[in-house]
Amino acid sequence: MLDVGRHPNIELLAYSEVEKVEGEAGNFKVTIRRKGRYVEEDKCTGCGACAEKCPTVVSDAFNEGLGERRAIYSYFAQGIPSTHTIDADHCRQLNGKKCGICAKTCQAEAINFDQEDRILELDVAGIIIAAGYDVFDPSVIPEYRYREIANVVTAIEFERLLSASGPTGGHMDRPSDRAVEAEIAGLEKKAKKSQKAISKLEEKFNEPSAQFYKKYQAGEYKDDEDRKKWADKYTAHLAVTEPLEELKKQAEGFTVAKRLAFIQCVGSRDFRFYPFCSGYCCMHSIKEAIISHEHEPETTSSIFGMDIRAVGKGFEEYKIRGGNNSNITYVRGRVAEITEGPDNNPVVIYEDTRERKVKRQEFDMVVLATACAPIKGIAELAKTLGVELDKYNFIKTSSLSPVDSTTPGIFVCGCAESPMDVPESVAQASSAAERAAEIAFQMDLEKEKAVA
Amino acid sequence: MPEKKEDIRIGVFLCHCGSNIAGYLNMEELAEFSEKLPHVTFVQRNLYTCSEGGINEIKKGIKEQNLNRVVVASCTPRTHEPLFRSSCGEAGLNPYLFEMVNIRDQCSWVHMKEQEDGTNKAKDLVRMGVAKAALLEPQESIMSEVQVRALVIGGGIAGMTSALALANRGYEGGLVEREEALGGLLNNLNKLGPTMIEADELVEEKTRSVTGNSNITVFTNARVTEVQGFIGKYKVDIETESGVKKIDIGVIIVATGGRPFVPEGLYNYDGKRVVTQLEMEKLLKAGLDPAIKNVVMIQCVGSRNEERPYCSRICCQTAVKNAMLIRELNPDAKVSILYRDMQMYGVENEEMFRDSKAKGVRYINYDPANPPQVEPDKVRVYHALLGRDMDLPADLVVLSTPLVSQEDAEVISRLLRVPVDENGFFLEGHVKLKPLDFATDGIFLCGSAHFPANIREAVAQGLGAASRASIPLSKGSVVVEPIISVLADEDACRGCGLCVALCPYGALEIQKTEKGRKVHVIDVACKGCGVCAATCYQHALSINSFTDQQIEAQLEAFLD
Helix, strand or coil, X not given: CHXXXXXCCCCCCCCEEEEEEEEEXXXXXXXXXXXXXXXXXXXXXXXXXXXXXXXXXXXXXXXCCCEEEECEECCCCCCCCCCCEECCCCCCHHHCCCCCHHHHHCCXXXXXXXXXXXXXEEEECCEEXXXXXXXXXXXXXXXXXXXXXXXXXXXXXXXXXXXXXXXXXXXXXXXXXXXXXXXXXXXXXXHHHHHXXXXXXXXXXXXXXXXXXXXXXXXXXXXXXXXXXXXXXXXHHHHHHHHHHHHHHHHHCCCCCCEEEEEEEECCCXXXXXXXXXXXXXXXXXXXXXXXXXXXXXXXXXXXXXXXXXXXXXXXXXXXHHHHHCCEEEEECXXXXXXXXXXXXXXXXXXXXXXXXXXXXXXXXXXXXXXXEECCCHHHHHHHHCCCECCCCCECCECCECCECCCCCXXXXXXXXXXXXXXXXXXXXXXXXXXXXXXXXXXXXXXXXXXX | XXXXXXXXXXXXXXXXXXCCCCCCCCHHHHHHHHHCCCCEXXXXXXXXXXXXXXXXXXXXXXHHCCCCEEEEEECCHHHHHHHHHHHHHXXXXXXXXXXXXXXXXXXXXCCCCCHHHHHHHHHHHHHHHHHHHHHCCCCCCEEEECCCEEEEECCCHHHHHHHHHHHHCCCEEEEECCCCCCCHHHHHCCEEXXXXXXXXXXXXXXXXXXXXXXXXXXXXXXXXXXXXXXXXXXXXXXXXXXXEEEEEECEEEECCCEEECCCCCCCCCCCCCEEEHHHHHHHHHHCXXXXXXXXXXXXXXXXXXXXXXXXXXXXHHXXXXXXXXXXXXXXXXXXXXXXXXXXXXHHHHHHHHHHHHXXXXXXXXXXXXXXXXXXXXXXXXXXXXXXXXXXXXXXEEEECCCEEECXXXXXXXXXXXXXXXXXXXXXXXXXCCECCECCCCCEEECHHHCCCCCHHHHHHHHHHHHXXXXXXXXXXXXXXXXXXXXXXXXXXXXXXXXXXXXXXXXXXXXXXXXXXXXEEECCCCCCCCCHHHXXXXXXXXXXXXXXXXXXXXXXXXXXX
16 A cells, blocks of 8 residues: 555545546546545645544444544545545534534644545546455345344454454454443443532532432431432432443453354355355455464354365465364354354354254354455446446456456456455456556557657 | 764754654653754754655755754654655755654554653654664665566466567567477366367467567477576576577566376376376367266365365366366266365356256265275265265266476576475465565566466466566666665675575575685665675675664664
């Protein structure tokens, strides 16, 4: 990313969309909408002081909604460009309220609430599509109960939980436990407030609330308005602290997730959704299981799959190492159903095809290895560019021209072409660059001929 | 003339980084402290040293204050060192008389709650940076011409694709093939999955394009026997039938492919009734014997075992494709594939796999702990779903064996000074980020020489390697940062060669000189990693801008 941001031959147009493409290979005219971000790109230094002071808290899409960000933000900490953006849907100033704190904070004077979308036109010889993919939403698979059972998460959510810069700082805290902890934090805040109120009264009457309340209930202080208020405040306080104590007791038993299940082919190799194999998911499950074991040596993982497709260089060896050194068990079988057992523990129901038995097994957390879905908006982009898609909505290519789209001069790489892992994407990016450079070279040749 | 010590004038620029640094450290105190450091003649605080205003302040300082060393204490050199360095250059100061101190990432950010300790740490860091800056020497970037010609080793589909891609961009080059014809493994194949193109047609078409292209010189029946030089300047000897040809080139692409493992002694392999998938291709090409009614294929023969732990990636695709072709030629033939995991990754492969099931190919999972038994007219396999042994009649047994590394991979590896992995495949520069490069600049990699690849993958990698190789070719020269190894004390060097063996980039060689065997640094190949200098018992090698004296001065300043 850094190399891209710094390269003198690359003009980085982040937060922009292609609106129109005219012309042909060697001679395209591309219209681009540079979306207004309310921050001057050439002034913002990415220091982040604005986000620190912004009062509006929004759920953080980068952390899969597991964390929070502010209304002025950079998508993620190491993002390039580091230019911040104001989320116009949530910014107080842009929604007619009085604020502008970021503008006051920014010493580089980069905030511009009047910034609008800008339209750019580019003349280019070739176009490369590297639009990526979307993570399949497993909530449409009823038997896996994603979103119904808190401790069933997707691989990308789990990835955020594992990340040192993620919402749990790399601890495998279970979502159900985190929800309880959030509730405790909320109640503690309330309890502090109500405690303050009754403390004042205790001081005034020089008596502990509990002692007073017993007398009050026994019928003393019948027509005493002040004492009635005290009693009301005390009952309100109890209504907060009693469930709080209960939750705290519950939270004492919380530990990080140590028994993990990884379910392969969630939405992939499935006629209801995507019949293809997404290629990289077996490896990310193995990787996540190995890293979990590094974080917490007591972790055990079961990876449930029809085939474990460890097909890249060094992958099979990695898989075996995971089994030998990281407590991973590979279970051959497709998981039929996930239910919820005691203590919010997900229960996996599956047939062990080696033993020909239906089994149930309880875990602390279940991770769904979701399919590589064609990216949202790819149909519109393909239409704008005039390229064909395959039947699944990946950019159509052929095996002898693996990065050529159906339109000359337009190329594709990465998961916009079909599911693939990082090294293959990197290699394919070079392939697409090569094809585009060939077009540019031919154009230059023709120009030279024309001059001669 | 080395400058006198008293002439050293260091300017220190302290960046607030908005409030990222100034919010947590006492900048005023840090500035006062910095002013008192030896040789420091100018100290300035900036809101953002990296902003246009900040950069102008550095330039102004160099000109108006006659600064001859600049220290910026700010964020990370990863993002900002190139900017500050070039700014010094623009103001007329040698860019290597600049030193950067990171008082943000490992200082203000990690000591947000300890202003005093954090400020003290920043003082230590600045003092160390200033101590080193005083000893910095000017350096000049190293430029070396590139011969705008390439050599591709290996004339299979990957190599031919690379050679053609480079030729399409106007670059001349040689293509060396050890066999008498181009095409590599493709010459032995029948049809190519999943689209069932004829392999012969593809070879013919590609060969025609390659041989007909005036930019490509093809050497068949040829071997590379000698390689001298480094990126931009290689001298290569190619042994051909008509003698040794010497060529000068700038970059090299390794596309030497792989070869199918021959399963001698496994599953009663005899090349007749028990054959490999490669032999199956030949049988299919010749038109399958109609008497063959029962075929059993066994996957992972000679792979995913102790001796060869890797999965060869492409054998499952081959088996599925051939199974379908057998069903097409002999529609009442029964074909069973005995497998461990069907490695039909991706969109096209899985589709072919599904298709084959619809066309009647049968799949039976076997456990490597209880492998199938090949008997004279049948194969016995334990069927896990049924929980019992099954006998499958078999007129023909086909063994899916892995691609293994080429016999001459070791030779090429030695000639080019690039590594192979534990399976004998060439080892790329970085498993994730540099799949087509070697760690050594100027040498690139594609196809099954790297790891078994199907046609689509080999073509994509062939294009990609050409793209990587074209970068130095299109620039016509390589410019490298002068922060490299130098033989600082020639007399001390004994020519032992320990550093040569350890250099990951092939940047060192032993030369005979008047004073005996001495190490020579190929400066454009050196990355300045410092392994050689750290290893040298004689302290003969030193790294520019990281000399022993400079680092010692930093340590002393820290301990002050």
